Amino acid sequence: MAIVKNIVGLIAAIAVTAATMGVAVAAQGQAEPWQFGFQDAFSPVAHEMHAFHNLLLVIITAISLFVLALLIYVVVRFNRKANPNPSKTSHNTLIEFVWTVVPVLILIGIAIPSFSLLYYGDKVEKADMTIKAIGYQWYWGYEYTDHEGLAFDAVMLEEDQLKEGQPRLLATDNTIVLPVDTNIRLLVTAEDVLHAWAMPAFGVKIDAVPGRINETWMRIEKEGMYYGQCSELCGARHGFMPIMVKAVSKEDYAKWLVKAKEEFAGIAPATTVASAASVTQ
Known part of the structure; x- marks a missing residue:
């Protein structure tokens, strides 16, 4: 009888822990522990x-x-x-x-x-802004095409580089910052091999093909941090091409643009090594 009680107690503890973790993680736009079904939709x-x-x-x-x-x-x-x-x-x-x-x-x-x-x-009929994602082996580069010179790379953080609260294998050194309630045109291409830009919370999964630009769109409904990954088998480090998007208010986005233009001024894609952590705060 005692064994049964212990087993029941252990199961209950695991369930509570999983539920608690799920609530915390779900707010960040990523998969939950023991998740059944899709991630919550935010587009x-x-x-x-x-x-x-x-x-x-x-x-x-x-x-x-x-x-x-x-x-x-x-x-x-x-x-x-x-x-x-x-x-x-x-x-x-x-x-x-x-x-x-x-x-x-x-x-x-x-x-x-x-x-x-x-x-x-x-395709979005009327885009308020455009961002271009470029797949490399094995990281993503981004260009804010509406703002000349605003471009950077986003490389996965290693375990010893993670800060508190950052998920393993999903956090990057530079963060894509996007405004909520905005029609965002997303252009996707690749420099070397096939990649795929996938963000489940936004309903986006689009191939990145060398020599071709594919197009889709999204409109983020809620502020927060969202995570995705490359979903095309692109080589040895395919599992290490995460996507990290920070959705902010339009006002905060305007402030971020001012700082980002200074932070990434004169830095071309594929050469960026500076972290955008100070910019996104």
Whole structure:
């Protein structure tokens, strides 16, 4: 009995710890310990993706239950004991018509919101600002194209460089600072091999292709720190290309721009080594 109580107590302690960690981490826009499902959405595109996923979940659940019911019916109704003399029927026009047309109609019903979502996330009609992300082996470079000369690299911090509260394998030396409630055009390319700029909280995952510029957009809804990673297998250090975005108010963003232009003045991408920690505070 004591063993059972100890096990229950241990499980409860683990659950409380995981829940506490989850709340703390979720506010930073990254995955939670023991997470089930998507990260919370903080962009219109991410909200639409979650809604589409929930719609598909309903559809596939209904299909799975229907198929399961048919299988149970067949097993019960047509097993050797219940049906010793099986029918010799080999063709049924109505059934074949139904099992051909119904799946087609289901796919059409799925395709309509799917294409709508693809179009919605593809390009912003009116961008308030533009930022360009460039994939290198193995880090990201960023250019604020609306502000000439404002560019820097973001390299992952090693464990001995992390400050309190910074997540391992996700924090970078320089932070992308973006304003909330702003339509942000994101241009993505690569210098060497294929990369992919992925930020789950914003519903963004776009390939970075050498010699090509891909485009998407986002509108961050809440201030905070958000984390993503390269999601294309790009080489030996693929797992060490994190993305760190700090979302701030428009007023704080304007102040950051003034300091950032001084901090990164004359520093070209792929050569930046200075940390932006003092700029982002």
